[in-house]
Amino acid sequence: MWLKMMFLMAIMFAIGKSTTLAADNCNIKNLTPDVTRLQAALATQKETNEFVKNELNMLKRYLAGPKACPKEFVYNPSLESCYLFVTYEITWYQARQICRAQQADLASIESEAEQVFLAGSLASNPQLRGFSYFLSGSDAKKEGQWIWTSTNKPFEYTRWGTNEPSSHGYPKECVMMYHPVGYNWADVGCTTIYRAICEINLQQRSPFIG
Numbered sequence: 001m002w003l004k005m006m007f008l009m010a011i012m013f014a015i016g017k018s019t020t021l022a023a024d025n026c027n028i029k030n031l032t033p034d035v036t037r038l039q040a041a042l043a044t045q046k047e048t049n050e051f052v053k054n055e056l057n058m059l060k061r062y063l064a065g066p067k068a069c070p071k072e073f074v075y076n077p078s079l080e081s082c083y084l085f086v087t088y089e090i091t092w093y094q095a096r097q098i099c100r101a102q103q104a105d106l107a108s109i110e111s112e113a114e115q116v117f118l119a120g121s122l123a124s125n126p127q128l129r130g131f132s133y134f135l136s137g138s139d140a141k142k143e144g145q146w147i148w149t150s151t152n153k154p155f156e157y158t159r160w161g162t163n164e165p166s167s168h169g170y171p172k173e174c175v176m177m178y179h180p181v182g183y184n185w186a187d188v189g190c191t192t193i194y195r196a197i198c199e200i201n202l203q204q205r206s207p208f209i210g
Contacts, residue, residue, distance in 0.1 A: 068202055074121065078198055079114055083107060084198040085121070085128055092174040095134045095196035096149070105150035106136035107199035111187075115159050118197060119183035130179060134196040137175030137185070139165075146175070150199065160185045 017091075031106045059095040069075045069082035076083065086098060099105050109115050122128045146165075161178055165187035176194050178186040188194070 015067065036116070058203065070104075073102075073104075073198075073200065076117055079111075079117060080170075080202045081114075082116070082202065083121070085125075085133070086196040086198065087127065089131075089193040089195055091193055092134050092138075092190040095194075095198075096136070099196070100200035102198055102200075104198040104200045106134060107197040108136045108148035108150045108153075108201075110157050112157065112159075115157075115183075118177065119122070122177070122179070122183055132179050132186075132188075132194045133177045133183075134194050135175045135177060135185070135201075138173050139187075140173040140189070150201075151204075158185070160176040 023041055064084075070084075073082040073084045075081075080106070084099070084102060084104060086095060090098065096106050107118065109118065122131075122133065135147045136153065138149050138157070139146045141147070146158075147153060161181040161184035164178075164185060165172065165175075172187040172189050174188055174190040175185050176188050177183040177197070
């Protein structure tokens with residue numbers, strides 16, 4: 001009799017346990033669509049936040065751009081840089097000092113768009129055209145290895161004139177936009193005198209970027 005009662009109790013416990021597990025499985029299945037919807041909502045929210053962040057950054061850059069450029073500098077919103085055209089002739093070293101005094105540096109041309117903008121600005125302005133302009137490029141550290149001294153980065157984009165760079169028997173460690181060849185680049189002695197272009201890169205200066 002006692003064994004029979006124990007057997008019946010075991011059967012009832014097993015049935016109860018099975019019922020509980022079935023109920024738990026049912027609850028999990030019911031929760032799965034909610035979890036999926038929540039994950040989708042979170043992904044959508046993340047995309048929305050990223051979009052809003054990018055739009056705010058663009059707006060801040062647009063509003064801050066012209067104000068961030070000192071007087072006499074030209075602002076280019078697509079390049080996010082300010083440029084100053086120095087209209088008197090100086091050495092490359094003097095040009096860099098003048099640019100730094102303006103919280104700028106000699107210009108670094110890192111894309112076709114930037115080359116076209118600067119060459120067009122020079123050619124279209126009667127007060128600017130007809131002269132050559134120093135850039136920040138130099139191979140003074142190692143012959144033939146050209147870098148932009150303003151960023152310490154090697155050249156990736158180039159716009160050398162025909163047969164340039166060319167030393168012609170004496171050191172030519174600096175770069176200029178050379179007006180006789182459509183403002184393509186030429187290497188030149190750093191102590192010769194030319195005009196210069198200063199640049200403030202707002203992408204590097206802005207606290208809203210990155």
